[in-house]
Amino acid sequence: MIIASIFLVLPLCFALAALTDLFTMTIPNRVPAILLLGFIVIAPLSGMDWHSFLLSLLAGFSVLLACFALFALNTMGGGDAKLLAASAVWFGLNTSLAYFMVAVAFFGGVLSIGILFLRSRSDEITALGIPVPNSLLVASKIPYGIAIAAGGLLAYPEAPIVQSAIRALM
Template sequence: MLALQIALLMVFPTLAIVGALKDLTSYTIPNWIALALAAAFPAAALASGASLETVGLCLAVGFGALVLGLGMFAAGWIGGGDGKLLAACALWLGWPAVLPFLLYTALAGGALTFAILALRSGWVAPMVAGGPAWMRRLGQSDAGLPYGVAIAVGALSAFPYSALAQGHLV
């Protein structure tokens, strides 16, 4: 049973990393990633022995994050895939792990911004020109920011504090 619990819990970090890599290389996060996270959550919660109260809090946190993500998308701050990934990760993290998740995501977003600005600077740009297409796109001054990377870093950093992971990963 423990092996099944851990296997189901590993869905979360695996899909968060896949979402970050897809965003980094293509500036898109496919809908199937957020949908797979949402679909796998009930099985992981059941296998982890989460109470109905915990599951309800996770659902409420996920819904709140979806509203936040939609608002940030409407404001033009993040992409639609980023907002859906934010909500799906918040669903898995629940309360109170969503608070460090948001903090870590903001910090990772700041670090990502500085890294992209450095990549786009005059002294690094020539080195990027010979790289793969996705790296050249990151180096373009008119390109956006693959915020899914920051969301994944925040999610992975906060995951050990989540209700589902308590007792398995900590």
Template sequence: MTFLLPAFLFFIFTTPQLMAALNDANAMKIPNRIPLLAFAGFLLMVPLTWSGFPVLFEHLTVGLVLFAAGFAMFAFGWMGGGDAKLLAATAFWFTWPDVFLYMIYTALFGGVLTLFVMVGRQYIPVRVLTTQWAQTMFRDETKIPYGLALAAGAILTLPKSAIFQAALGM
């Protein structure tokens, strides 16, 4: 029975992350319902993994700080609106040590993704781009589907996070 809560939490967390990655790869957009689903999942899991008001306050603080940071990055044109919303919704799931790890993983994946897309845009002939995601990824010279990096960073961070450890009973 002890594996049910962590498995449920993993499903509730990763589903919107994977949806965001797929939408961003195929259309360079993350629909509003996806970050809302991620945030709703957090609200669902809080009572199931209750660790007290100080931990809840930390989760809320992390989420609000990253919401402000994402909004600022969007305002400066450094990040898309869907990416900023996904960043904020995902951040609510994490405490400060978790979010540090999340930023490291996301930056690493983001760097690899950016290099991949830039090299692909330079060297892949247009006639080879036959799928929708390849057309989207390599033809638009101004955007990077950073939702892929955000999702990968989040999914790798989750097993080490405080909320997941609480679900495990640790």
């Protein structure tokens, strides 16, 4: 049961965050709350030692501080900051967190360029009737939850808790 929850909670929360951010330009508060509370319940039951558990919480707190600074500078949305910080606890304070952050940055760049291209062609897209969410064409924000989810899903197999669950299955 614990192993199944490790394989479900993070990917499903990433998918929900990406879809809601795509269509509504918001990430519901329940998504980062489920991620954080899920980790707090699942990690000790999975056999994670307390040192790794506390380092994972420190990773989330560190990411939250950095994201809070970006939010204060009006360069990052609050939902994106909460999602990124709550996701960081699943990766811990190790190289998998760096891999996750680099993946998020890469997908964020690709997403930003793609959306800027769509917005530059919004008249043509609308005239042709191409089904693109209106929020992508008219909003001034970038739904970065999509990049966080894509980077998270790419880095997901590198998370120590996931690797531990895979080893338990073998």
